[in-house]
Amino acid sequence: GAGVSQTPSNKVTEKGKYVELRCDPISGHTALYWYRQSLGQGPEFLIYFQGTGAADDSGLPNDRFFAVRPEGSVSTLKIQRTERGDSAVYLCASSLGLAGGTQYFGPGTRLTVL
Amino acid sequence: QQQVKQSPQSLIVQKGGIPIINCAYENTAFDYFPWYQQFPGKGPALLIAIRPDVSEKKEGRFTISFNKSAKQFSLHIMDSQPGDSATYFCAASKGGYGNKLVFGAGTILRVKS
Numbered sequence: 569g570a571g572v573s574q575t576p577s578n579k580v581t582e583k584g585k586y587v588e589l590r591c592d593p594i595s596g597h598t599a600l601y602w603y604r605q606s607l608g609q610g611p612e613f614l615i616y617f618q619g620t621g622a623a624d625d626s627g628l629p630n631d632r633f634f635a636v637r638p639e640g641s642v643s644t645l646k647i648q649r650t651e652r653g654d655s656a657v658y659l660c661a662s663s664l665g666l667a668g669g670t671q672y673f674g675p676g677t678r679l680t681v682l
Numbered sequence: 683q684q685q686v687k688q689s690p691q692s693l694i695v696q697k698g699g700i701p702i703i704n705c706a707y708e709n710t711a712f713d714y715f716p717w718y719q720q721f722p723g724k725g726p727a728l729l730i731a732i733r734p735d736v737s738e739k740k741e742g743r744f745t746i747s748f749n750k751s752a753k754q755f756s757l758h759i760m761d762s763q764p765g766d767s768a769t770y771f772c773a774a775s776k777g778g779y780g781n782k783l784v785f786g787a788g789t790i791l792r793v794k795s
Contacts, residue, residue, distance in 0.1 A: 599781065610688075610771050610785030611726065624782060638689070659725055670716075671783060673725030 572674035574660050580680045581650055589645040589677045593662030600643050601661040601671060602635055611659050617643060618665060650681045683774050684707055686774050688786025695762055703757045703789045705772035710753070712774040715782060717746065718758045720769045720788075724730075730757075741764045 573592040581587050593600050599659055603611035613627040617637045625635075632650075637643040647654055657676040663669035687706045695701045707715075713734055718726035732739045732746040732755065739746045759766055769788045775781040778794040 592729070602785075608788070610686075610773070611783070611790050613782040616782055627782070661725075669781070670728055670731075671781075673718075673727065675723065675725045 570662055572662050572672055574658075574674040576677060577675065578668045578678045578680075580682065582682050583625060583650060583652060585650050587647050587650060587656070587679065589647075589658050589661075591645070591660030591662075593641065593643070593660070594672055596664070597662035597672075598640065598665035599663040599671075600637060601663075602643070602645050603637050603659040603661065604674075605659055605676070607655045607656075614645070647679075650679075652655065652681050655679055655681045685784045686772060686786045688772050688789060690789060691787070692790040692792075694792045694794060697762065697764060701759050701762055701766075701791055701793075703770055703772070703791075704754065705756065705774075705786050706752075706754045707774050707784075709752065709774070709776075709784075711776050712784075714747070714775045715748065715755050715774075716773050716783070717744070718771045718773060718785075720771065727773060748751050758765070759791075762791075762793045764793045767792050 575590045591659045601616050603669040604612040605611045615635050616624040620640045632648045656668045657678050659676045663671045699719045715733035719729050730741045730744045731787045734750045745758040748755045771788050772786040773783040775783050
């Protein structure tokens, strides 16, 4: 693929519901990152995968957030019991996994929790 | 804790002007400093990046100046154009593998034609 793709582009849900956000990284990129961007703020790191394993999940705000990357390519960010404060743009980025490699971002999924 | 502080919050310049955006960091372990450009509805895109072993880097109309002792770095956009109107983010990371980026809050730039 040409770049990082994310689906859906927009997601509206009700408080308390479960949502899944999908990220398709650039082909061949072994490193994958999730960030969250609130309105008027810079992206904030959530979790980093190297291959299939979550190498750093220190940015996940609480145990309602979980992410997987079972085959080392596509990743899914899962949010349980959504809260209004979860409303944000969720960005995915990928890189070659080399030390200091450039991170390429997708367009994001805008999540709105009513 | 805000590890990367960015200013100004917004900036308006005339076409051809040289907007300057400043960032300051706290963590001396950071060794990679990229700048990203973001248009509405799009993800951030890398513009230019610098490592602390150099004090300046130029790529086209974009220049990063880096002051290691002051823990500050800045972005200069030469001959700015209306198409440069976007939000700019500085960031920092410790480099190495898993180099999660710590972003500044962003600067909204408007270039008037």
